[in-house]
Amino acid sequence: MGTIFLIVFIDLVGFGMIIPILPLWAEAYHPTPAVLGLLMATFSLMQFIGAPILGRLSDRSGRRPILLFSLLGAASGYGLLAVARSLPILFLSRFIAGLAGGNISTAQAVITDVTTPADRAKGMGLIGAAFGLGFIFGPAVGGVLVGIHPWLPGLAAMTTSLVAFVLTWFTLPETRVKGGGADTVRRTLSVGRFRAALAHPSLGSCLLVNFLAIFAFAAFESTFAQYLNWKFILSPRQVSYVFVVAGLLSALVQGGLVGRLAKTVGDARLVVAGAVLGAIGLALVPLAASLVMLFVILTVFALGQGVGTPSLSSLTSMLVPGAEIGAVMGVFQSVSSLARIVGPFAGQLALGRIELASKSAPVVPASPPPVGHGWPYWSGAIAMGIAAIIAFRMRGGVGSGSGRVRAEAAAARSE
Numbered sequence: 001m002g003t004i005f006l007i008v009f010i011d012l013v014g015f016g017m018i019i020p021i022l023p024l025w026a027e028a029y030h031p032t033p034a035v036l037g038l039l040m041a042t043f044s045l046m047q048f049i050g051a052p053i054l055g056r057l058s059d060r061s062g063r064r065p066i067l068l069f070s071l072l073g074a075a076s077g078y079g080l081l082a083v084a085r086s087l088p089i090l091f092l093s094r095f096i097a098g099l100a101g102g103n104i105s106t107a108q109a110v111i112t113d114v115t116t117p118a119d120r121a122k123g124m125g126l127i128g129a130a131f132g133l134g135f136i137f138g139p140a141v142g143g144v145l146v147g148i149h150p151w152l153p154g155l156a157a158m159t160t161s162l163v164a165f166v167l168t169w170f171t172l173p174e175t176r177v178k179g180g181g182a183d184t185v186r187r188t189l190s191v192g193r194f195r196a197a198l199a200h201p202s203l204g205s206c207l208l209v210n211f212l213a214i215f216a217f218a219a220f221e222s223t224f225a226q227y228l229n230w231k232f233i234l235s236p237r238q239v240s241y242v243f244v245v246a247g248l249l250s251a252l253v254q255g256g257l258v259g260r261l262a263k264t265v266g267d268a269r270l271v272v273a274g275a276v277l278g279a280i281g282l283a284l285v286p287l288a289a290s291l292v293m294l295f296v297i298l299t300v301f302a303l304g305q306g307v308g309t310p311s312l313s314s315l316t317s318m319l320v321p322g323a324e325i326g327a328v329m330g331v332f333q334s335v336s337s338l339a340r341i342v343g344p345f346a347g348q349l350a351l352g353r354i355e356l357a358s359k360s361a362p363v364v365p366a367s368p369p370p371v372g373h374g375w376p377y378w379s380g381a382i383a384m385g386i387a388a389i390i391a392f393r394m395r396g397g398v399g400s401g402s403g404r405v406r407a408e409a410a411a412a413r414s415e
Helices: 002-018 022-029 033-061 063-083 087-099 103-114 117-148 152-171 191-199 203-231 236-256 258-264 267-287 291-317 322-351 375-414
Strands: none
Touching (some): 002 063, 002 103, 002 152, 022 033, 022 087, 022 203, 033 103, 033 322, 063 087, 063 103, 063 152, 103 117, 117 236, 203 375, 236 291, 267 291, 267 375, 322 375
């Protein structure tokens, strides 16, 4: 598990270098909002298609070769990103990286192979910790490198994936037991499983809340760098540092607050509170008059995301018996993936046409900001507000349901 932690952390550092500055790179080629939105959604779209295929292959051929393949694919995508001098090459880089981007789901399968059900949550928590730390250190390193040369983060991200590849090759044994029937969670959006989930009295509401929350966050994440560049005239390095602060705020909330609140307040109430705080934070982002005010607003938004997202996952898993959790969480993750595809596309459309002052420099702030610069956040706030209403209306039902499942789980443990 320590090896998997290092592999995921190193790979996510590379991923975190790219995300904050990718839209600023793309602006150099003056894409339409629809084209830029499609670029930002390409990785998630191809991952949605490729991850189930890689998952099935890992069940048949083993975890290790698939993990090695996905890391090489990520390195190839980052390498193309570093040498890209046109929008089609940027698209190709995200296409390759997304299609081969089954490394996280494969790492989860490895954890499933080597842990007992009692220890599995702890193992998955290691991956979550590596994920979060990667998104803190990645933007920080990318911010330093982009100040040296605009394309250096692409080369550095390629290097991190190659380092993870070497680490996997020399230190990670094959963990799949032939014929062992590991319960890998499928990421495909099976129509049958989706209908079954919707038929549950509360699961359908949880899925809708999840879609709206992820949609709002994806729209925010894919346009925030441009907003910072336009409104506060921040360089790519400074944009990356803002992402670092946002990541730290989220990590502090999820690491030190959610567990205690869940025990005293309950998951259902935390979902409502998270959606309300998220809506308030997003609505205020375009109104920030200074960076200090923006960081205060981001704290509110991070608090909402930090308490709402894990609480919704926990609540969803407790609405069904243990034998159905895998299938239900597979549908839950598929809905999340769909929201990550739709959110960036809608966010860029809401942002409006991007006009740069220079065609040569990749990051020249526009003056004045586009008319629609606030709409990705206001539309996200509306989505989060709707999610809050749905969560508030369902909290009574899910509260009793989760309590029933908790009681069943406690009885099973005592036996």
